[in-house]
Amino acid sequence: MIEVSQLSVVAGADKRKIIDQVHLRFEQGEMIGVVGPSGSGKSTLLRCLALRTPWTTGRYTFEGKEVIKSGGRGSSEYRSKFAYLEQSPELNLQKTALKNVLIGQAGQTSWIRRLTGSIRSDDYMGAMDELEKFGLLDKAHVQAGKLSGGERQRVAICRALVHGAKLIAADEPVIGLDKYATEKVLTTLKELCTNDKSTVVAVLPLELAEQYCTRIWGINEGRLQWDIKGRRLTQEEKQLI
Numbered sequence: 290m291i292e293v294s295q296l297s298v299v300a301g302a303d304k305r306k307i308i309d310q311v312h313l314r315f316e317q318g319e320m321i322g323v324v325g326p327s328g329s330g331k332s333t334l335l336r337c338l339a340l341r342t343p344w345t346t347g348r349y350t351f352e353g354k355e356v357i358k359s360g361g362r363g364s365s366e367y368r369s370k371f372a373y374l375e376q377s378p379e380l381n382l383q384k385t386a387l388k389n390v391l392i393g394q395a396g397q398t399s400w401i402r403r404l405t406g407s408i409r410s411d412d413y414m415g416a417m418d419e420l421e422k423f424g425l426l427d428k429a430h431v432q433a434g435k436l437s438g439g440e441r442q443r444v445a446i447c448r449a450l451v452h453g454a455k456l457i458a459a460d461e462p463v464i465g466l467d468k469y470a471t472e473k474v475l476t477t478l479k480e481l482c483t484n485d486k487s488t489v490v491a492v493l494p495l496e497l498a499e500q501y502c503t504r505i506w507g508i509n510e511g512r513l514q515w516d517i518k519g520r521r522l523t524q525e526e527k528q529l530i
């Protein structure tokens with residue numbers, strides 16, 4: 290069980306509330322789509338869940354343990370459990386897919402490891418296993434710069450998992466991808482939820498959220514407008530976002 294209560298984020302010189310008193314309660318293994326207009330706070334919410342943006346106020350618990358009590362960023366232990374996938378994943382384009390997976394993501398692995406690229410042999414096997422699972426074994430030794438957008442997204446997902454992610458916050462993971470790559474990335478994320486009990490929270494267009502997610506959160510002006518599970522949205526609900 291993952292619980293968020295009274296999450297607020299205040300930002301800018303005018304101290305505007307960009308996330309306003311959000312309460313969430315969800316289980317491991319859920320795939321949650323986040324929808325809402327531009328500027329409504331979707332990315333900020335995801336970054337808060339992944340501990341990449343400081344919380345102004347709020348309480349956050351993961352399996353009953355406190356992640357954040359009253360504001361702040363949370364501990365580094367939880368930063369490796371919670372991954373944040375950007376729209377265009379920040380991979381080192383000169384390095385191979387495998388090396389990118391091994392070195393890890395900023396915020397998820399230590400800076401020494403990222404700087405030195407130090408690797409243990411059991412990490413190597415784990416990374417190859419993960420790449421194979423996502424159909425990327427033949428790309429392991431290809432430079433990230435030569436991979437397609439969908440392949441880069443899947444490398445970023447592998448990287449998060451190899452470094453222990455239990456919750457993946459994916460910010461528009463399929464933007465700019467064609468239909469085939471979109472399906473591949475979303476199927477990969479869905480399988481993580483059903484097979485491995487990872488939790489995915491992804492900003493998606495509404496039609497894809499309805500197709501792939503088990504639950505949808507509608508955000509507007511920093512507030513959770515609705516939380517829908519197991520059915521499509523009504524016209525009235527669609528108008529609220």
Ligand SMILES: Nc1ncnc2c1ncn2[C@@H]1O[C@H](COP(=O)(O)OP(=O)(O)OP(=O)(O)O)[C@@H](O)[C@H]1O
Pocket residue numbers: 300301307325326327328329330331332333334
């Ligand atoms: N660090 C910050 N300082 C001030 N304002 C911010 C900051 N970060 C975000 N905002 C503002 O907060 C609001 C929500 O931003 P956010 O990026 O979370 O929205 P979004 O729903 O993801 O938007 P989009 O769909 O366009 O990506 C926006 O008005 C944005 O300008």
